[in-house]
Amino acid sequence: MTVASIPKTQLLNIENLAVEFRTRSGIVKALDQVSFSVAAGETVGLVGESGSGKSVLSLAILGILDAAAQITAGTIAFEGDNLLTMPRSQLRAKRGTGIAMIFQNPRVALNPIRRIGQQLRDVLIAHGGLTKAQCQTRALELLTQVRIPDPHQRINAYPYELSGGMCQRVMIALALAGRPKVLIADEPTTGLDVTTQAAVMELIRDLGREGQMGTILITHDLDLAAQYCDRILVMHAGHIVETAPTRLILTQPRHPYTAKLLAATPDPHKRLDELTPIAGHLPDLRGTLPPCRFQSRCDRAIPDCDRAPLKRQAIAPDHTVACWHPLPLSSGVES
Amino acid sequence: MAQQSKLRFIIQRLLAAIPSIIGVVVVTFILTRALPGDPAVFFAGPSATQEAIDQVRASLGLDQSLPIQFLRYIQDLLKGDFGESITTGQTVLYDLTTRLPASLELTIAALIFALAIALPLGIVAALYPNSKWDHLIRFLMTAGVSLPTFFTGLFLLYVFYYRLNIAPAPTGRLDLLTSPPDRITGLFLIDSLVTGDFEVFIQAFCQLVMPAITLGIFALAPVARVTRASMLAVLSSDYIRTARSHGLAPLKILWSYAFRNALLSILTTMGVVFSFLLGSNVLVEKVFAWPGIGSYAVEALISSDYAAVQGFVLTMALLYIVLNLSIDIIYGMIDPRAGQ
Numbered sequence: 001m002t003v004a005s006i007p008k009t010q011l012l013n014i015e016n017l018a019v020e021f022r023t024r025s026g027i028v029k030a031l032d033q034v035s036f037s038v039a040a041g042e043t044v045g046l047v048g049e050s051g052s053g054k055s056v057l058s059l060a061i062l063g064i065l066d067a068a069a070q071i072t073a074g075t076i077a078f079e080g081d082n083l084l085t086m087p088r089s090q091l092r093a094k095r096g097t098g099i100a101m102i103f104q105n106p107r108v109a110l111n112p113i114r115r116i117g118q119q120l121r122d123v124l125i126a127h128g129g130l131t132k133a134q135c136q137t138r139a140l141e142l143l144t145q146v147r148i149p150d151p152h153q154r155i156n157a158y159p160y161e162l163s164g165g166m167c168q169r170v171m172i173a174l175a176l177a178g179r180p181k182v183l184i185a186d187e188p189t190t191g192l193d194v195t196t197q198a199a200v201m202e203l204i205r206d207l208g209r210e211g212q213m214g215t216i217l218i219t220h221d222l223d224l225a226a227q228y229c230d231r232i233l234v235m236h237a238g239h240i241v242e243t244a245p246t247r248l249i250l251t252q253p254r255h256p257y258t259a260k261l262l263a264a265t266p267d268p269h270k271r272l273d274e275l276t277p278i279a280g281h282l283p284d285l286r287g288t289l290p291p292c293r294f295q296s297r298c299d300r301a302i303p304d305c306d307r308a309p310l311k312r313q314a315i316a317p318d319h320t321v322a323c324w325h326p327l328p329l330s331s332g333v334e335s
Numbered sequence: 336m337a338q339q340s341k342l343r344f345i346i347q348r349l350l351a352a353i354p355s356i357i358g359v360v361v362v363t364f365i366l367t368r369a370l371p372g373d374p375a376v377f378f379a380g381p382s383a384t385q386e387a388i389d390q391v392r393a394s395l396g397l398d399q400s401l402p403i404q405f406l407r408y409i410q411d412l413l414k415g416d417f418g419e420s421i422t423t424g425q426t427v428l429y430d431l432t433t434r435l436p437a438s439l440e441l442t443i444a445a446l447i448f449a450l451a452i453a454l455p456l457g458i459v460a461a462l463y464p465n466s467k468w469d470h471l472i473r474f475l476m477t478a479g480v481s482l483p484t485f486f487t488g489l490f491l492l493y494v495f496y497y498r499l500n501i502a503p504a505p506t507g508r509l510d511l512l513t514s515p516p517d518r519i520t521g522l523f524l525i526d527s528l529v530t531g532d533f534e535v536f537i538q539a540f541c542q543l544v545m546p547a548i549t550l551g552i553f554a555l556a557p558v559a560r561v562t563r564a565s566m567l568a569v570l571s572s573d574y575i576r577t578a579r580s581h582g583l584a585p586l587k588i589l590w591s592y593a594f595r596n597a598l599l600s601i602l603t604t605m606g607v608v609f610s611f612l613l614g615s616n617v618l619v620e621k622v623f624a625w626p627g628i629g630s631y632a633v634e635a636l637i638s639s640d641y642a643a644v645q646g647f648v649l650t651m652a653l654l655y656i657v658l659n660l661s662i663d664i665i666y667g668m669i670d671p672r673a674g675q
Contacts, residue, residue, distance in 0.1 A: 095582030
């Protein structure tokens with residue numbers, strides 16, 4: 001698909017993205033053949049275990065990957081413009097205003113020795129057009145928008161003076177400061193207690209709806225994704241192995257990995273011994289890899305699985321899967 | 336509220352310094368008494384009779400028991416009397432107040448020189464780790480710290496004074512014909528500016544350049560190394576990534592976000608480096624005939640001049656306490672979390 005043919009509603013369109021890390025012990029193929037798109041107002045869940053490449057993907061989208069990382073193939077198009085070929089200054093202007101990100105561990109993701117009001121003003125000034133007084137007003141407005149009680153007082157606080165939940169709200173306020181069209185939330189509820197988690201997630205969902213933002217929710221928690229996302233992408237070892245609307249993923253997983261991920265996800269109706277851990281580890285991403293990176297952990301693997309190239313294909317409307325032998329439709333359907 | 340807690344923090348630190356001061360007083364007293372050599376014998380001269388020695392001993396108060404000597408020492412200290420130096424014949428207080436500013440001026444100038452060079456280089460090395468620049472900077476810094484200060488000093492003198500004749504003769508703080516500015520702080524650069532005597536200022540500055548560089552070269556490596564390490568750590572931190580994700584300008588990120596945070600560990604090292612420089616002044620002072628506190632102390636030590644050695648150690652200890660206190664205070668100004 002060429003960049004030009006993207007329908008207008010698609011804000012972000014990623015095609016065939018590959019990212020490699022040069023390390024001392026060899027080249028790590030962190031992402032490979034990653035393609036997906038995000039439309040205005042939609043929430044997409046990016047789900048997979050730790051190390052599957054979710055965060056690398058989000059950093060690649062913003063162009064703030066480590067120096068050791070290299071994008072070796074693909075395009076990342078935002079509103080039709082390829083971010084990868086854009087001049088640096090132009091790309092920087094897109095950060096915050098086009099695409100913004102909320103990070104995990106908000107306490108360490110905020111500058112520890114700068115007042116939160118000052119950090120908000122920094123972002124507002126970076127995107128220009130506001131006087132000092134306007135910045136102050138807008139900063140207060142943002143803090144109010146993310147439901148921080150007593151914003152006049154809190155604007156002068158340092159991050160260490162705020163709770164984890166409050167810090168995450170500040171992170172969200174920072175992300176919203178540039179009125180972005182796409183919001184990437186990377187494990188936004190890590191380290192927060194359950195009630196705060198729900199409040200933060202609802203805040204993200206509501207803000208996404210109000211601003212017609214496209215939201216990418218990155219999480220290892222399939223249950224969380226299921227609650228808030230319209231569509232779920234399942235990642236495994238740098239591949240997107242299955243994509244489908246949330247309901248379909250939950251009821252009719254077709255990739256063996258998705259099915260195992262579901263079986264390993266706790267929910268109130270399951271006893272602890274009913275949870276099945278996924279056997280094996282993520283494969284070593286150095287050296288040559290089989291077309292299907294789940295092969296070594298898959299109990300359905302047969303010699304035929306080595307056939308290349310393995311592409312993600314539509315097996316139903318809105319449902320794609322990267323597997324030579326997807327699970328039959330009946331399997332995995334629960335009650 | 337914040338102002339109040341800051342004041343309380345400073346008072347707390349000051350109070351915490353009192354036990355250290357008492358400790359230093361006791362330890363210097365004992366140490367000087369434990370030094371080998373008998374000052375009475377030394378000052379009575381080589382051909383003195385036992386009676387003459389005893390007389391000198393009595394006049395120095397050394398015939399008393401140690402506890403009584405200690406009590407007298409404390410009494411004198413409380414009166415601000417550091418005793419008399421038997422080598423210079425002046426009161427120790429006078430010697431110290433004339434010589435300490437010379438050492439301080441030299442050390443501060445050396446530190447400013449070191450910071451001006453090492454901070455930018457450390458930042459560059461951190462921005463491009465393992466690059467050509469990084470390796471070159473590391474090589475230069477290591478070379479700087481590997482050369483003994485007396486060698487660097489003599490080398491600079493040989494090249495810039497003897498060969499090129501662009502540096503002034505190593506005659507101390509001023510040339511032999513110029514009289515020092517009116518004493519206000521004892522720092523010639525400041526005093527001459529305050530009194531408006533620019534000629535003296537320029538001369539004092541020129542005299543200061545080479546010894547300051549000699550001493551400062553020694554401090555380049557530790558400052559550059561800590562700057563590089565802490566900048567590297569800060570640059571890979573989550574909040575720098577956050578700042579980048581918001582599209583802040585690179586210079587803004589480097590200065591307001593990275594450097595200010597890195598400054599916290601740099602500051603701690605700066606304190607250590609400063610005390611270290613102040614203590615290792617003596618070789619530079621010798622080479623440049625700088626009338627500092629280091630050479631004074633060495634001479635006093637060699638001639639078993641108790642009062643002078645005690646005065647020196649005590650001054651240095653007080654100086655370290657003041658230095659650490661000011662570093663704590665500056666730290667508290669940069670890092671709001673300190674002292675909470």
